Amino acid sequence: MKGVVFVELIRMAESVMGEEAVDDILDKVNLDSDGAFSTVGNYPCSELMTLVGAFGAHLNAPVEALQVQFGEWMFERFVEGYPAFFVGKHDGFDMLDSIENEVHVEVRKLYPEVELPTFATERPAEQQLKMVYSSERPLQHFCRGMVEACMTHFGHKFTVDMQEASENGRFRAEFLVQKVA
Incomplete structure (x- = not known):
């Protein structure tokens, strides 16, 4: 996993718990990296899960809830750091539809070695979007946070x-995202 994810997790944790x-x-915690992460480095997902587990234990919070919160945090970092991805996107469905065939294409150009999840989307009804997350990494709750932050x-x-x-x-x-009036 790219180091920027680890750096942002630590920033979020510091904002909640303090440095x-x-x-x-x-x-x-026992980490091969000794907790020294750089934004451009690559680290195993297991270290991310170890950190989320340790932060959750400290806060007495469920790991899934922390992943959702972290997904929301990361979405805001993407909005700030990569505004070009949002140009021409009229709503959350447009943005979510663009992840696999636009955003991930550009990420792979910058980081050819990166291992990204796949996202398949379809629109079963006008106010619905179905998104399927598939990965070797257990970050489906992180993905939920990103989806909710996007909407x-x-x-x-909306409901998810x-x-x-x-x-x-x-x-x-599988996420069924529904816009509600």
Whole structure:
């Protein structure tokens, strides 16, 4: 995983728990990187999961909820850092539709070695978008946070129904996003 994800997780944790608590946690967890992450480095997803678990234990919060919160945090970083991806997107559905065939194409140009999840989308009805997340990484709740933040960014009132369908070491979740009046 790209180091920017780790750096942002630590920034988010520091904003919630403070720098000292995060430093204490980093000193206690067993990470091959020793908790020294650079934005351009590559690190195993297992280290991200270890950190989320340690932060969750410190906060007495469920790991899934922290992943959702982190997905929302990262979406805002993407809005700030990559505004070009949002040009021409009229609503949240347009943005979510563009992840696989626009955003990930550009990310692969910059980082050919990156391993990205796949996102298949379809629009079963005018006010609905179905998105399927598939990855070797257990970040489906992170994805939910990104989806919710995207819809909020575009000013939608919405619901998200998430059905997990992971099996055989492949993590999969189906999201039904519905705009509501």
